[in-house]
Amino acid sequence: MPPSQAATAASRYLARLRARATLLLAARAVVAALGAATAVLAIGAWIAGPLAASAIVILVWSSAIVGAAVAAGLAIAPARALAGSGAARLVASMRPELVSPLRTAFELSAAPIAAGASSQLVAAHAQRLGAEIARVPAERVVPTGKWLRHPTVIGGALALGIAAGLVFGIDRAAAGAWALVHPGEQDAEGVRVAAALEAVQARLVFPGYLGRGATVIADPSRLELPLGTSVELSGRARFDATAATLDAAGTEVAMERDGERWVARFLVRTDGPLGIRLRADDGRWVRDATVRSIHVLPDETPRVSMLSPAEDAIVEGTETLTVLFEAHDDVGVVAVDLVVKGADGREQRRRIATPEALRTELTGDDQLALADLGASPGDRVEVWIEASDGDDVSGPHIGRSETRTLTLASEATRRDESLDALQELVDLAVATLADRLEMPVTDQEPQARARFDALRAVTERLLFSLDGFASRARSGETRRTDAALYGEASTRIRRLLFEEMRAHVPNVAALAQRQRIDARSVTELEEDVLLLADLLTRARIEDAAAIARELESLRREIASLLRELQRADTPEARAALLAAIARAQQRLEDLRARMSRLGTAVPQEFANAQEAEARETQQALEQLRESVERGDLDAASQALTRLEQEIDALARALGASEESFAEERFGPRDQALADALDRLHGLEGEQRELARRTTDVRGSAARRALEAAGARGEEAARRLAGRAREVREALSPIDRERLTSLERDSFDAIQQRIRDAEDALSTGDLGEASRMVASAEEQLGDLSRDLALDAMMFPGHEGQTARAAQAAQQAERRLSELRASLDEALPDLGDHLGDGERGQLSGDAPRQRTARGAAGDLAEAFEAGPDGQPLSPDAAEQLGEIARLMEEGARGLDRGDPATASRAQEEAARRLTELREQIEQDMQRSSGGGGGGDDGSAAPDFRRRVQIHDPNQFEGPMDLRRRLLDAMHESPPQGYEESVQRYYEGLLR
Numbered sequence: 001m002p003p004s005q006a007a008t009a010a011s012r013y014l015a016r017l018r019a020r021a022t023l024l025l026a027a028r029a030v031v032a033a034l035g036a037a038t039a040v041l042a043i044g045a046w047i048a049g050p051l052a053a054s055a056i057v058i059l060v061w062s063s064a065i066v067g068a069a070v071a072a073g074l075a076i077a078p079a080r081a082l083a084g085s086g087a088a089r090l091v092a093s094m095r096p097e098l099v100s101p102l103r104t105a106f107e108l109s110a111a112p113i114a115a116g117a118s119s120q121l122v123a124a125h126a127q128r129l130g131a132e133i134a135r136v137p138a139e140r141v142v143p144t145g146k147w148l149r150h151p152t153v154i155g156g157a158l159a160l161g162i163a164a165g166l167v168f169g170i171d172r173a174a175a176g177a178w179a180l181v182h183p184g185e186q187d188a189e190g191v192r193v194a195a196a197l198e199a200v201q202a203r204l205v206f207p208g209y210l211g212r213g214a215t216v217i218a219d220p221s222r223l224e225l226p227l228g229t230s231v232e233l234s235g236r237a238r239f240d241a242t243a244a245t246l247d248a249a250g251t252e253v254a255m256e257r258d259g260e261r262w263v264a265r266f267l268v269r270t271d272g273p274l275g276i277r278l279r280a281d282d283g284r285w286v287r288d289a290t291v292r293s294i295h296v297l298p299d300e301t302p303r304v305s306m307l308s309p310a311e312d313a314i315v316e317g318t319e320t321l322t323v324l325f326e327a328h329d330d331v332g333v334v335a336v337d338l339v340v341k342g343a344d345g346r347e348q349r350r351r352i353a354t355p356e357a358l359r360t361e362l363t364g365d366d367q368l369a370l371a372d373l374g375a376s377p378g379d380r381v382e383v384w385i386e387a388s389d390g391d392d393v394s395g396p397h398i399g400r401s402e403t404r405t406l407t408l409a410s411e412a413t414r415r416d417e418s419l420d421a422l423q424e425l426v427d428l429a430v431a432t433l434a435d436r437l438e439m440p441v442t443d444q445e446p447q448a449r450a451r452f453d454a455l456r457a458v459t460e461r462l463l464f465s466l467d468g469f470a471s472r473a474r475s476g477e478t479r480r481t482d483a484a485l486y487g488e489a490s491t492r493i494r495r496l497l498f499e500e501m502r503a504h505v506p507n508v509a510a511l512a513q514r515q516r517i518d519a520r521s522v523t524e525l526e527e528d529v530l531l532l533a534d535l536l537t538r539a540r541i542e543d544a545a546a547i548a549r550e551l552e553s554l555r556r557e558i559a560s561l562l563r564e565l566q567r568a569d570t571p572e573a574r575a576a577l578l579a580a581i582a583r584a585q586q587r588l589e590d591l592r593a594r595m596s597r598l599g600t601a602v603p604q605e606f607a608n609a610q611e612a613e614a615r616e617t618q619q620a621l622e623q624l625r626e627s628v629e630r631g632d633l634d635a636a637s638q639a640l641t642r643l644e645q646e647i648d649a650l651a652r653a654l655g656a657s658e659e660s661f662a663e664e665r666f667g668p669r670d671q672a673l674a675d676a677l678d679r680l681h682g683l684e685g686e687q688r689e690l691a692r693r694t695t696d697v698r699g700s701a702a703r704r705a706l707e708a709a710g711a712r713g714e715e716a717a718r719r720l721a722g723r724a725r726e727v728r729e730a731l732s733p734i735d736r737e738r739l740t741s742l743e744r745d746s747f748d749a750i751q752q753r754i755r756d757a758e759d760a761l762s763t764g765d766l767g768e769a770s771r772m773v774a775s776a777e778e779q780l781g782d783l784s785r786d787l788a789l790d791a792m793m794f795p796g797h798e799g800q801t802a803r804a805a806q807a808a809q810q811a812e813r814r815l816s817e818l819r820a821s822l823d824e825a826l827p828d829l830g831d832h833l834g835d836g837e838r839g840q841l842s843g844d845a846p847r848q849r850t851a852r853g854a855a856g857d858l859a860e861a862f863e864a865g866p867d868g869q870p871l872s873p874d875a876a877e878q879l880g881e882i883a884r885l886m887e888e889g890a891r892g893l894d895r896g897d898p899a900t901a902s903r904a905q906e907e908a909a910r911r912l913t914e915l916r917e918q919i920e921q922d923m924q925r926s927s928g929g930g931g932g933g934d935d936g937s938a939a940p941d942f943r944r945r946v947q948i949h950d951p952n953q954f955e956g957p958m959d960l961r962r963r964l965l966d967a968m969h970e971s972p973p974q975g976y977e978e979s980v981q982r983y984y985e986g987l988l989r
Helices: 003-048 054-082 084-093 096-110 119-134 144-148 151-169 171-181 411-438 445-474 480-502 511-567 571-601 604-629 633-709 711-730 741-762 766-793 797-825 835-863 873-895 898-927 957-968 977-988
Strands: 192-194 197-205 215-218 222-226 230-237 241-248 251-254 256-258 261-267 272-280 285-288 292-297 303-308 313-315 321-341 347-353 359-368 380-389 398-400 404-408
Touching: 003 054, 003 144, 003 151, 003 171, 054 151, 054 171, 151 171, 171 192, 171 197, 197 222, 230 241, 230 272, 241 261, 251 261, 261 272, 303 380, 303 398, 347 359, 411 445, 411 511, 445 480, 480 511, 480 873, 480 898, 511 571, 511 604, 511 633, 571 604, 604 633, 633 835, 633 873, 633 898, 711 741, 711 766, 711 797, 741 766, 766 797, 835 873, 835 898, 873 898
Parallel strands: 192 285, 222 292, 313 404
Antiparallel strands: 197 215, 197 230, 230 261, 241 251, 241 272, 256 261, 272 285, 272 292, 303 321, 321 347, 321 359, 321 380, 380 398, 380 404
C-alpha cells in the first residue's frame, strides 16, 4: 500500500469514530434537553395551575428553553475534544497502543513525507496500522449501549419520568400544563378556556320502560343514551369557583355545589355538546376545555308482520278468519292491536295481545269475523296489525304491518269470480287454438303422434272446463239457457277430438285426411272462441248493469238515512249515512273498473257515455259526502237529487249498451226463447183450465160418494182417526228445538196437517182427511230426507239427529199406510158421476191430448234454437215429462176416472208453472231484471217512491209464519185446494 493510501485509511477510520461519537453525544444532548425542559415545565405547570397568568407562562417557557439549552450544551461539550486527531483517544479503552500510530498516520495524511524519510518504512508502518484498525471496528470502539447509559441520558430520562408523573398524577400540574400549551385560549364568545374540572362523572338513570338499573360513567366524553335518560353530571373545580353552569345541547342548567363537587341534572332530549363553565373568584367565567357531547339513541319502532291472511281475500259472511302475526322490538313489545278500517273510513281497534313481561319477539293469533263488525255484503275493509312498545318518553312507538283488503262476499263478488272463471275459459280456448295453429300437420309419423298427444292434452282441459260451465248453468249458477251453448261446443270439440284420435291411433292416417280434420278443428275452435268472448262480454255488461242497480238501491238507502238524519241529527245517524255513502263510492269504483274491462266490446259512443255518467255520479257522491260532513243537510238533499239523476242516466247508458250488444250478438236466440216462453204461458193457462174442470167434477162426485157411504164411511173414518194419532205420536222423538228454522216450519206444518186429518176423520170427512194426509206425506218425505242427510254428516250428540231421522222415516211409513187405507175406504168416484160430468170428461180428453201435442212441439223448440243449438235441453226434458203426465190425464178422462185425471193434470200444471218461473227468473237475471222496476227491465223506473214502513207496521218472519199456518186451516175455494196449499208452502219457505 502506498504511504499516502495508508494515511488516508487512518484518517477515514478516525472520521467514522468521530461521527459515531458525535451522534451519540447529540442523542445524549437531546435526552438531557428534553428532561430539563419537561422538568422545568412540569414544575412550572404545578406552580402556575389552571389559570396561569401570561407572565408566568412566559417565565416557565423561558426557563424551560434555557434549561434545555444548558443541558444540551453540557451533554454535547465532549465532542470538541474529538476534533482532528483527538478522535484517536477513543480507541484507548480497547487498544491504547493504537492511539499514537493513528495520530501519526493522521498527521502524515495532512502533510507530505519529510525529505530524507524512508518511504518504505512509512509504507510498512501504514500497512501494520491498517491491519490493526481492521480488527477494531468503530461499532466496538464507540458502542451505542454503553454511550447511552451515560448519567446524562439517565438523568434526562429520570427528569422526563418525574415530569410525566407530575402532569398525569397531579391534577393541578395537568391543568397547568394545558394552560401552558394553550396560553390565553378563548372560545367564540371570548370566554377563557382552561382545564377547569377534574374527577368528572355522569350518573345515568334510564327510562323505566327499559328495565335497566342506574350506572355511573367516569370522565365521559361522548354519552350515547336513550331519549328520556336522566343524567347527573358532576365534577370538582380545579380552582376556587363561585358559580357553574352546564350547557346541555343548547339548554343551560345551573350547577349546584355539593361539597367539593359541582352537580347538574338534566334529561336527555336531543343531540348536542355538553359545555361546562365556572366563574372564578375574580368574576371571570372559564369554560372547561374537555370536549363532551351527548347523542340520543332512538328507540326503534316495533316491526310487525301479518302472516295470515297472506294476501287480499274474499270472505264469506259466516266465515271466521284466523289472523296470525309476528312482532319484534329492540326493547320489548307491550301490546298488539288488530285494526279494521271499514268502508266508511272508521277504524275499529281490538287489543289481541298484552304480554305480562317485555318480550323482544311476540307471535300470536286472533279470530276475525267481518259480519260481527257491521260490514255489509260487498264491503271492502282494510285490516292490519299494530304493535306498540313501552316507550313512555317519546312514544309509544307503533309499528304497523302490511295491509290486507278483505271483501265480504256478495252477489257482486260471486259474479266477479264467475267472470274470472269465464275469462280463464276464453284464455284456455285461445291457447288451444294457438297451439293447433303453431304446430302444423306433418307427414312424419313420430312428429304427428307427438303433435296429437300435445293437442289432446290441452283440448281435454278445454273440454273439462266447458263441461263445468255447462253444469253450473244447468244448476242455475249462471244463465240456464247458456248450458246448451257450452254443452254443444263441448260435444262438437269432443267429436272432432275423437275423430282425430282415430286418425292417429293405432295407425297414423294419410296426411290429407289429417289435414282435413285439423282444418275443421281450427274452424270449430275459432267459432267457439268468438262465442265464448261474446258470452264473456255479455256477462261483463250484465255485471256492470247489476252494479248500477245496486247503486240505485244504495241511493234509496241513503235517501232514507238522510231523512232520518233530518228528523234527528245524532252522531249514530250521521255515521250510518256516511257509511252508506262510502259503500256507494266503493261500488261506483267497482263499476268503473268493470266498465274499463269492456274496452272495445261496446260501441265507443256508449263507452264514452258510460264513463261520463260515472264521473258525474262520482262527483255527486263526493258533494253529498262533503255536505253531510259539514252538516249542511239542505245541500245534501240537493246533492241527493243530483245523485238520483246521475244514477238514472248511468243505468240507462248501461242498459242501452246491454240491449245493443244482446241484439247484435244474441238477438235471434233471445227472440226464440221469448217466443217459446209465450207459448209456455199459453200452454200453462190451458192446462190449469183443464185441471180446474176435472177437479170440479172430482169434487162433486166425491161429495155424492161420501153422502152415499153414510154410516159406513163415518165408521171407517173414526177407525182411521186412531191411526192418524199414532202417526203424530211417532213424530214425538223429534226434538223441534234442534231443527233448523225451515225444518221447524215444515215440522209444524206436518203436525198441523195430521191434526187436521184427525179432525176430518172424527167428523167422517174422508175426502178432506185424504187431502190432508197426502199433503202431510209429501212434506214429511222432504223432512225425512233432510234429516237423513243431516244424520249422515252430523249425527249429533249421542246420535240425536240419527234418532230423529229414524223417527221421521217410521212416521213416513205409517202415514203412507194410512194414505193407502184412506184410498181403500173412499168410494169409487166413477160410480157417482152424472151423465153431464161423464160427457165433460170425455169431451176434455181430446183437448188434453192437443195440449200434450203442444207440449211436445214446445219441447222441440227448446231442443233446437235458430242457430242450431238447443235453447234449453233441461226445459225440453221437463216438457217431455209434462207431456207424459198430460197423456196420463187424458187416459183418465177417457176412463171416466176424475181422481186419476185430476192428479195428473194438476201435477202437469204445477210443473209447467215451475218451468215457466224458472225460465223467467233466468231471463230476468241475465237481462238485469228484478232490481229496480216492476217489470224487471234493464232500465227500471228509478223515480218510483219507496214506502218506509213504521216500526209498528213491521211483523217479523216468525209472526208471518204463524199467520200463514193459521190461514192454511181456512177452507180455500172449491177446486183450488192444492194450488192454495202450494202457495202457502212457498210463502213459508
